[in-house]
Amino acid sequence: MSGTKNGRSPRSVALVGPYSSGKSTLFEALLDAAGAPVKRPADPRNRPMTTEIRLGHCNYLGDAWSILDCPGSIEFAYQTWSALAVVDIAVVVCEPAPAKAAMVAPLLKTLRDEGVPHIIFINKIDTLDGSIADTLASLQAYASSPLVLRQMPIFEGQTVSGYVDLMSERAYRYRKGEASELMQIPPAMLADEQAALGRLVETLADRDDTLLEKVLEDVKPTPDELYRDMRKDLLDGAVIEVLVGAAEATHGVRRLWKALRHDTPAPAETAARKAIDQRGPALAQVFRTAYAGHTGKLSYARIWSGTIPDGAQLGGTRLGGINHFVNGDLIKIPEAKEGDIVAFGRLDGVPTGATVSPGGQPDALPFPQPTPPVYAMAVTTTDRKDDVKLSGALHKLAEEDASLFITQDGETVLHGQGEMHLQTTVEHLARDYGLKLATRKPAVAYKETIRKRVHEHGRLKRQTGGHGQFADVKIEIAPRARGEGFQFIDKVVGGAVPRNFIPAVGDAAEEATRKGPFGFPVVDVSVTLVDGGFHSVDSSDMAFKTATQIAMKEGLAKADPVLLEPVDHVTVSVPNDYTARAQRLLTGRRGQILGFAERSDWPGWDDVEALVPEAEIHDLIIELRSQTLGLGTYRRRFDHLAETRAVP
Ligand SMILES: Nc1nc2c(ncn2[C@@H]2O[C@H](COP(=O)(O)OP(=O)(O)O)[C@@H](O)[C@H]2O)c(=O)[nH]1
Ligand SMILES: [Mg+2]
Known part of the structure; x- marks a missing residue:
């Protein structure tokens, strides 16, 4: 096995967690504590949102590490899922406020489903308001393995000034930018500390009979026994260890490093897991x-x-x-x-x-698929000369970001994971490709149809110089059932229109449906050629086409045309606290609720199904997220076209 000077292979850790929990601050603090140079933003309180994985390398006590600072926003989650596919361990960074615990739910589920070993770092411990037990209980509700608290915060007045490390039963006082300093466990904390240690030991004893015997016989286990069990259980996903700290003040950062150094699987272990x-x-x-x-x-x-x-x-x-x-x-x-x-x-x-592999084409290893897009934006270049440049840039962008989809059907539309995702993409195009773009809401694919059967006569008679043009068609235009499409029927008898001109009539009838009286494609109509007339010299394909166009234009307008709008089958997924709210939101958008049920394999979540007009879906994700702590999401598929009076 190759490795660094002490023989260990490099290892990797991904910092993940909700937006603004302090991952980027922790990334810098970890590198700093390892003695690696690190760039910090000019104003740390106004730190820009992380939209791309940031990679940093360092050595900590002789071991080589790769640290990945991942985006927290759900809109950039695909990058985070990609990082999780390759790292040895993940640190879930979160805040102590119980109200924010639900924000880690999707992440904890993914980590468990994918079998990625992970520990939780409760950051911003300086903001702890109430007891750490409340924080832990709120997080436990979303974790399927027991959480094991390894550190108890020590309060001095209202401020957290240090912590008790439960396994070693030692207390430390935080010192900004330096290793913490050993202190006495405050006597007032002893009872709580013993209770917390008892819970820690009991949880580990659940999976270790030797430890269980010691518990039953009231024998104190050694810290080494606990460290060993903790590592093993973490690798199996049987427990989630929890550390606390404040990245901004570098509090608890060295303790986190120690845990990572001890508990992070070796690359061989990660390879075996995969x-x-x-x-x-x-x-x-x-x-x-x-x-x-x-x-x-x-x-x-x-x-x-x-x-x-x-x-x-x-x-x-x-x-x-x-x-x-x-x-x-x-x-x-x-x-x-x-x-x-x-x-x-x-x-x-x-x-x-x-x-x-340098040894040829290896079997592909699994890699996550992006989630389907939930937000779309049409883009146009402000300078037409840039059109070619745009399609080249979009090609590269799609390569960089698999969660971005591009369609070019009449207009160029970017489909992504949210408004921020697409805005960032447009800024990226401006910054790195010099492309100025205008954005707008993508057009809804309205259609039209007719509700009445009509007969129409189209006649072309033109005498220009010597050679004239002549064609005469009598057609019947009739509605068909939704989804049946266009149909052309030839019922001409007795050669009123010679056979060789009939395909031209059919083609012209179909072409005329591309733009109906309201300006949209006409669907589900049949056109029957019933009769007509011709001239042996002046008739031609062109003449019959023109006559048919005349008949179609007038006929469609008289056939009681109506606008059709696309209606999608939408499935909204939310934590079940928000189910009623999701239903109201859909009804408010002309949605017809079909029902709701528990989301399969997502305990505590519901799927609400509804039929919703596509015109109402454009910014659905924005409202949904703003009403559900950013957790709600939806998937959609085209369902049917419905008559509408809505004016596009
Ligand atoms: N009170 C407090 N604020 C912190 C701490 N760590 C980070 N922050 C602040 O939290 C905000 C978000 O931090 P950032 O590292 O960008 O979070 P990220 O979105 O998870 O990367 C910034 O304003 C930081 O200054 C901490 O330990 N305590
Ligand atoms: Mg960040």
């Missing part, structure tokens, strides 16, 4: 693609086994550089070792998610 065979040739997986200005394409990858040197042949391309990130800058390294997370240069043609 059933990756490490005996074959070196193996890596790309989990993120970024185009970084002059650097060109960067493919962030995890090395699952072996060593990959610069210049290796990967996925049919010669590798152009292997990089670490130090202080936000790319630092070239000669080779990437098992366990490392690096940025590969110039892997053209290798997409995000790809599994690559």
Whole structure:
């Protein structure tokens, strides 16, 4: 096994958690505590939202680490899911307020479903209002394994000034920017501390008979026994250890490092968890693609086994550089070792998610799929000359971000995970591609149909110079049932219209349905050619087409035309506290509720089903999220076209 100077392979940790819980602050604090240079924002209180994974490398007590600061917003969650597919451990960063506990629910579920070992770091402990037990209980409601609190905050007046480490039964006073200082456990805390330690031991004893015997015989276990059990249970997902701190003041950051150093699985353990065979040739997986200005394409990858040197042949391309990130800058390294997370240069043609090996094409490892889009925006270039540039840029963007979808059906529409996601995308296009774009609500695909059967006569008779034009058609236009489409029927008898002109009539009738009296495509009509007339010299395909167009235009207008709007089948998913609210929201948008049921495999969540006009769905996600702590989501599929009086 390759590794750093003490023989251990590099390991990786992803910082995940709700928006604004302090992941980016913790990222910087961890790097800082490891002695790595780190760029901090000018105004830490006004820190920009993280919209892309930030990677940092450092050494802590002789071990090499990759740290991934992940976006917290649900709109950028696909990046977080991608990071979770490759790291050894995740730290769930959250806040102590019980009201915010629900925000970690989807994350805890994903971590459990994917089997990613994780610990919880309750950040902003300086804002703890009430007891840590309340925080823990509120989080426990969304976790399917028992939470084990490892540290009890020590209060001095209203302020948290330090903590008791339960396993070692030692108390520490926080010191800003430095290691905490050993102190006496405050006597007033002893009873609580003993109770918390008792709970910790009991939880671990549930999965360890030797420990259970000690508990029953009232023998005190050694800290080493507890450390060993904790690590094992964490790897099995049987318990979730909980640490506390305040990233901003670097409180509890060294304690978190200790836990990571001890408990993070070795790359071989992670590979085993993912059933990756490490005996074959070196193996890596790309989990993120970024185009970084002059650097060109960067493919962030995890090395699952072996060593990959610069210049290796990967996925049919010669590798152009292997990089670490130090202080936000790319630092070239000669080779990437098992366990490392690096940025590969110039892997053209290798997409995000790809599994690559210098030994040829390996079997693909699983990689998460993006969730379907929930928000769309049409874009146009303000300068028409930029149109070609736009389609090139969009192509690259789709490569960088699989949760972004692009359609080009009449207008260019970006489909993504929310308003912020698409705004960030448009800003990215402006900043990195120099593209000025105007955005607007995408057009709804209205259609029209008719409700009355009509007969119409179309006649073309033109004498221009020598050769004239002549055609005469009698058609019947009739409504068909919804979804039946267009149909042309030929009922001409006795050669009133010669056979060879009939296809031209059919084509012209169909063409005329592309734009009806309201300006939208006409659907579900039949056109029957019943009679007509011709001239042996002046008739032609063109003449019959024109006569048919005349008849169709007048006929459709008289046939009681009506506008049709697309109606989607929508499934809204929310924690069941919000079910009634979701129903009201849908009814308010002309939705017809079909019912609701428990969301399968999502305890505590409901699925509300409804039929909702597409015109009402555009900003549904914005209202849904604002009413559900950002947790609500929906999926949709086209259901039917319905008559409407709504004016588009
Ligand atoms: N009170 C307090 N605020 C913090 C702490 N850590 C971070 N913050 C603040 O929380 C806000 C969000 O932090 P950030 O690191 O950007 O959160 P992220 O969205 O999870 O990356 C910023 O204003 C930070 O200054 C902490 O330990 N205590
Ligand atoms: Mg952040």
